[in-house]
Amino acid sequence: MDKYDVIVIGAGNGGLGAACRILNAGKTCLVCEKHNIPGGFATSFVRGRFEFEASLHEFNGIGTPEEPGSTRILFEQLGVADKIEWIQLKDAYHLISEAEGYDYVMPFGWEAFAKANNQLHPDGEKYINEFFALCQQIREAMAYIGETKGRPDPAVMMEKYPDYLACGSYSVNEAFEALGYPKEIVDNLNTYWCYLGADGNNLSFLHYANMIYSYFSKGAAIPKYRSHELSLAFEERIHELGGDIWFNSEVVKILTDEEGHVCGIRLKDGREIAARHVIANCSPHVVYGKLLDSEAVPERALKLTNFRKLAGRGFTVFLGISKSAEELGLKDHNYFVYDTTDNVKQYESMKKIGNTAAQATVCLNNADPDCSPEGTCIIYMTTLFTDDAWSSVDKEDYFKLKNKVAADMIERFEKATGTNIHDYIEEIAIATPETYARYCGHPQGTVYGYESQYYDGLMSRIQMVEEDRFVPGLRIGGGYGERLLGFPSSYKSGVNEAGRTLRDMEKEGR
């Protein structure tokens, strides 16, 4: 039987990051990916004259070479930074919300964003400055906790980061209520909620504040050649470091020995490969429910997995348009089109098929004018379903249903922006929860891992990361990991789990 130090299951962001980290430490590593290309959601596809981005709207935490964000630094450490060309986005977003009549564009940059809030409220700037100061403390506290490997000195915490501690247990809605900002300001600050997909009553304030601060202070970017560029950059790095990636190679079993320690994997075609350590880039629901023999799964792993809530199931409409963005009258890269900014209401209505209350829509040409042929543009619209409405669809109704939802989303966008897109659709592709389930194998077509819940948010997950693992030799990283979903988080989680795996190996004296 062939043998590697570490086998990584899945070449999504988390898996690719993990493999690079393992290989950088001089260990041998095999990545098994069930699809024929790397990246998981981080990919692209071609239809006619258009190459569509499969997932990424914007990548936060990159910053610039002069002022690098945390993910750029991570990429430098892994040796992939030089392989990627970034395009910096100009503005943060264009928010259109029907109920409140909002229709405005917000810029990136602490100062610019703070000033722009003056158009919403006379004291807008003041509130934002105060809010960002709080965010900054949160960031610094998190960095300190990281430096102390999760064992911060309570005295230091009390002295330097009291606000971090004070808001630490609260949801977004609870915290904003305590902060007492005017509705317009809170609504604006809530715009990014759909990037995490949990409603404000559950979403952890620390997590959300940390994310939006990263967006506003460091801006966001996209890779020049879609996120497939990121995935191939990682693949290239893995080959450079002597690692192997096998495609069309689904792992169907994680093998354990008599002591319950991981000892290898089995591929769909029956081939077995030995390894004492496995890092899974897939869902714990799949790992504990399918990949491990049930005897190898401790009771507490089942409890934990049952305790968690699957996050948003994705739905995206990809459009290749035979008119330019300018001709259509679309000026912005990033549109949020909401029924209402009340995300508890939105979340509730997104449980059913039939009312797409929220969509995040990108017109890619406004970030990269060369992304499609002259006189054309690329638009993609994403929404989430917050429950399992798609699990009872009959196969004979499926195609019609997905077109119905897509048509509704297009119409809403047209209405909100006063444009005509429909007449110029040259190419269309629609991804439903079924598509995402097929693509990455996650339960119910989830694209956002486990939802950020009141008691399952970023901080508690990070603090309990060791407690949440059960099988010696096995770690799970990526969008289901302790840092939750998103490009930066999934890479980071994979790299972190690889770091922990290396420590495990050291402890075992290998």
Place this chain on the structure above:
Amino acid sequence: MAFKKSNIPGEDIRLATEMTAKRRKLIDETPAAPLVYEYGVNRLAKDLHPGFVKAVIAEKTPCSADCWRIRLEPAAGEAFPYFRAGQFVTLSCRAGESFLSRPYSVISSPREALEGKLEIMVQRKGIFSTFLIDEAAAGTELIAGEPSGDFYFDSIRDRKHIVAIAGGSGVTPFLSMMKAIREGSEDFRLTLIYGARTRDHIPFDPEKFRGEGVEVIVVLSEEEAEGYRHGFITAGLLKEYIDCDTSVFMCGPDAMYRFVRGELESLGFDETKIRQERNSVGDREVSEIKAFRLIVHIRDAVYELEATNNETLITALERAGIPAVVRCRNGVCGFCHSRVVNGEYFIAKENDFRRSADKKFNYIHPCSTYPESDMEIDIPIMNP
């Protein structure tokens, strides 16, 4: 600023420090129920996209001078998925020394697939089709890829009336569409304009398909007959059927595409409302045929074979009997996506549908790539 929510001193911080303990307790209280093995959404995804399906030939029927209809059945324990009328399946099997794969449009309807029937039409042309006609028989086992391709009616993108233009075996996707309209699994109007030399060259019975929502016009170039049009598919003829609510779908030889596109252009028809099914990438003309050494990695296996500059890399692999992943065979679908370790190659611009990052990092679709030097490539395993 000091963040304060509770009026009880120290309460905010106390709540924060209790988060993990609370979480631990909640996990303790959650039942250790077994996890679901297959979720509803994942099951439907698998039903719609089963990957490879083992199939057997159930029946072979000649249907014109050079065409046969072949009906496939799923092998025991397998099932055909529901699909979109107009899609193709890729059939693979070992034929002599070679391992061959070729795409064929499905001519049966989506609902028939659910009843275990998948029918294709094969024209005597090329090595695999000839193998199917002459050597394969009832009972021959094939591997069928899942129905694929985006040559189907889309209610958002397309106008409600499709004028379908076909020649030769290019009628196949439209046969499925016409059946789908009749059975109600597709909802649009279709006017099929089919060009053939004589009545003997028509591989289907137009009368059988005419009906509500479906019109069939056959244009014979070398024969005059009642009930048939005579000549070619010209602007004059097209004008009779194209209205303001029309999209055009074409499937047939490249010469037909060129001719009909010219005719449509003269009518001022919107080019973006024309879709055409692509033909396989075949051999290319070269001034001098050169043979190169091709090293192929599949996982940890290494093969060495010969490849010539007039044939695609897929052809070289197939000839050597190496099972290579293939779906569309025309460069579009990316199923054969492979890494170039080193070597020079050529891809015709019109067949280059790679992603932009593939070009940057040197990946190819072997089905549309010709070697121009010795090459070393890493291809994904064929894993039915």
